[in-house]
Amino acid sequence: MTVLAVDIGGTKFAAAAVEDDGTIMARAEVPLKGRTRPEEALLEVVGRVTGEVPAARLEGAGIGSAGPLDPVAGTVSPVNIPAWRDFPVVEALGRLLPGRPVRLAGDGQCMALGEWWRGLPEREPSGAVLGMVVSTGVGGGLVLAGEPYLGPTGNAGHIGHITADPDGEPCPCGAAGCVETLASGPSMVRWARANGWTGEDARALALDAGAGVAVAGLAFRRAADALATAILTASALLDLDRVVIGGGVAAAGPVLMDPLRQAVARNAGLGFLRRLRVTATGLGRDAGLLGAAALVLPR
Structure with missing residues (x-):
């Protein structure tokens, strides 16, 4: 089983394709500096990973994001990303992985897990x-x-x-x-x-x-x-x-x-x-x- 992992930080976005034994098959990182539309960085970093591991192989996605966030609504409002307030990040990734689960938690929660x-x-x-x-x-x-x-x-x-x-x-x-x-x-x-x-x-x-x-x-x-x-x-x-x-x-x-x-x-x-x-x-x-x-x- 392979899934997409996304890490949303205040200065960069990272993504990886991860196997169920913890093996990282592909990874990418994109800085936010100079960008007015962080969602473009999100699409870019995910696109780099799916360029190596096709989206069809990914059986779901997990997102760790700086907060605050609303996992029920699937939105994030990172304090250090002013351009994102109630941004529907789960929906955005769901469009790339239709029919597969997308789950959201805080970046600190994901780091601890x-x-x-x-x-x-x-x-x-x-x-x-x-x-x-x-x-x-x-x-x-x-x-x-x-x-x-x-x-x-x-x-x-x-x-x-x-x-x-x-x-x-x-x-x-x-x-x-x-x-x-x-x-x-x-x-x-x-x-x-x-x-x-x-x-x-x-x-x-x-x-x-x-x-x-x-x-x-x-x-x-x-x-x-x-x-x-x-x-x-x-x-x-x-x-x-x-x-x-x-x-x-x-x-x-x-x-x-x-x-x-x-x-x-x-x-x-x-x-x-x-x-x-x-x-x-x-x-x-x-x-x-x-x-x-x-x-x-x-x-």
Whole structure:
């Protein structure tokens, strides 16, 4: 069985053809920069995949998208894609795969499901896993006892919109001081520039942090503290076993993960919180695609 997986992020769209054992047969990625019609990028990235694996071979599609979203209506309104508000993404893909199932979940939910399905070597059937996508925004998703927990509206896991600083800057979601305003790539770069850094983007900021540039390192420590607040809040509520961190900013490696683990350990007061394991994704960018595929594949 082969299905189409689509990962909708704030700066790029990715797609892949995925087998039921997790093998990725074909993949493609398309940036959004400079595009006024994101749906054209969606058609392009899917077209690249179906150019290698014909659509007739695909038995369904799973979509992981930045949110908010409405899985019942099949629409998405990603905070970081202003051109899409209530965009009917399920209908759009359904036209390419008529008569086959198309399922939608949050990108963080798909990342968590992908890690649970193909990434965690000691997977516990009854375990509780939080996946976090730290990139253009900060998203999240939950897998509880082997199933993605979507919530009544399909938006469970919006951990980037937990308040980390009540007096903080406004967030695109309409609140203030959200984790995303401190820990997303653009937020970190904006803060670093306001404090004298002159680099270009989050990748350069990570390189400078690794090279010992003080303001760059502090930007990552601020982000780590905000992420730790969200992680411990979620764990206190849900008694999590593991948190898996992915996304472009998370690819910075130790400059984020070291201060993040330190902040979690420093603030984990309750005994059950101290057993929490925080790790980087073992699947990299494939986690979200595999999780999207798992929405329609038998696991």
